[in-house]
Amino acid sequence: MNKNYAQIERQELCDLFESVGPDHPTLCEGWSAADLAAHLVLRENSLKAIGLVAPGYLAKKLAKATKKLAQKKSFEELVEKVRSGPPFYLKRFD
Numbered sequence: 001m002n003k004n005y006a007q008i009e010r011q012e013l014c015d016l017f018e019s020v021g022p023d024h025p026t027l028c029e030g031w032s033a034a035d036l037a038a039h040l041v042l043r044e045n046s047l048k049a050i051g052l053v054a055p056g057y058l059a060k061k062l063a064k065a066t067k068k069l070a071q072k073k074s075f076e077e078l079v080e081k082v083r084s085g086p087p088f089y090l091k092r093f094d
Contacts, residue, residue, distance in 0.1 A: 022075035038070035
C-alpha cells in the first residue's frame with residue numbers, strides 16, 4: 001500500500017518526536033514537543049479543534065485542552081496517537 005505525503009510526514013514527525021523527547025522546545029514559542037503532540041492529537045480527534053480556526057475564547061479553550069492532554073497522557077501515548085493518524089472516518093481526507 002502506498003502512503004500519501006501526509007502519512008509519510010506524520011511518521012517522520014513522530015520519529016523526530018521520539019528522538020528529541022517530550023521537553024524539547026519547538027518553534028511555537030512556549031511549546032514543548034509534548035505540547036505539540038497533544039495539539040496534533042486534539043486537532044485530528046476532537047471537536048475542540050474548532051478553536052484552530054476561531055480566534056478568542058475557542059482558541060484559548062483549545063490551548064488549555066492541549067496543556068491538559070499533554071499532562072494527562074504520556075509522551076509515548078501521544079506520539080503513537082499522532083502516528084496512527086486521524087480516525088477511520090477521516091482517513092480518506094488525510
